[in-house]
Amino acid sequence: MQPMRLAKYLSHCGVCSRRQASRLIEAAEVTVNGRPANHIDHVTDADDVSVSGRPVSGPAPKKLYAYHKPVGIDCKLRPDDASSLIHYLPPGERVYPIGRLDKDSRGLLLLTNDGELCNRLIHPDHHQEKEYQVVVDRPFDAQFCAQMRAGVPVDGVMTQPCRVEPVSADSFTIILKQGLNRQIRKMARYCGYRVVDLYRVRIANLHLDAQALPPGHYQAIALTQLELLEKEK
Structure with missing residues (x-):
């Protein structure tokens, strides 16, 4: 193989995403x-690469799982934290979450060892849709939906226009192509509301079927089942 930048190589081998690889480096x-790595290293399968003392083997077969995350599971992979997702991953598989759901949120989470797929799903340039069902702490009006659709400031960044449809007096669906940290909660807070339940039901074309996949369970998905939007011109 041709020499590959280290973060990309770790992603290619299914260790973690490129972003996570950069953090590990x-x-x-x-x-x-045998020496500490740096970000500009380029490696091949002939190099001896280790992460946290564990040798990295060559590229693994690409895997994809759907996981129905319950409230209380933390998506940060910390072995010393009993609530960490690392304790609930498929046994024997070296997979990691594509993006995150915060600890208080629930619903569809995708797990993979495919760094390129992870990048295509979470990088803002690719605009993959994610759909959520949200309940807030009190009834809202049409102005709330209009404000959420148009965009509000979150951590100094204006959120992109999105789709918001009311379901009941205090619940709505929202479809985002953005993925800022705790974005929906912060958007609602800016508008004067507090999210009391956040449930992700779709990523790209993959819908969560809670009857077929109960909370806390996962199932393998063929990579061919995932249909990604092409990058907008």
């Missing part, structure tokens, strides 16, 4: 041929 958790 920065934290001095990665070595190349």
Whole structure:
């Protein structure tokens, strides 16, 4: 194989996403041929690459799972945290979450060892849709929906226009192509409301069927089942 930038190589081997690989390199958790790695390293399968003391083998077969995340599971992969998702991953599989749902949120989470797929799903340039069902702490009006659709400031960034449809006096669906940290909760807070339930029901064309996949369970998905939007011109 041709030499590959280290973060991309770790992603290609199914260790983690490129973004997570960069964090591991920065934290001095990665070595190349016995020395601490740096971000500009380029490697091949002939190099001795280790992460947290564990050798990295070549590219693994690409895997994709759907996981119905319950409230209380933290998507950060921390072995010392009993609530961490790392304790609920498919046994024997080296997969990681594509993006996150915060600890207080529930619903569809995708797990993979395919770094390129992860990048296509979470990078804002690719505009993949994510759909949520949301309940807030009190009834809202049409102005709330209009404000949420148009965009509000979140952490110094204006959110992109999105689709918001009321379902009941205090619940709505929202479809985002953006993925800012705790975005929906912060959008609602800016508008004067508090989210009391946030449930992700769709990523791209994959819908969560709670009867077929109860909370806390996962199932394998063929990569061919996932239909991604092409990058907008």
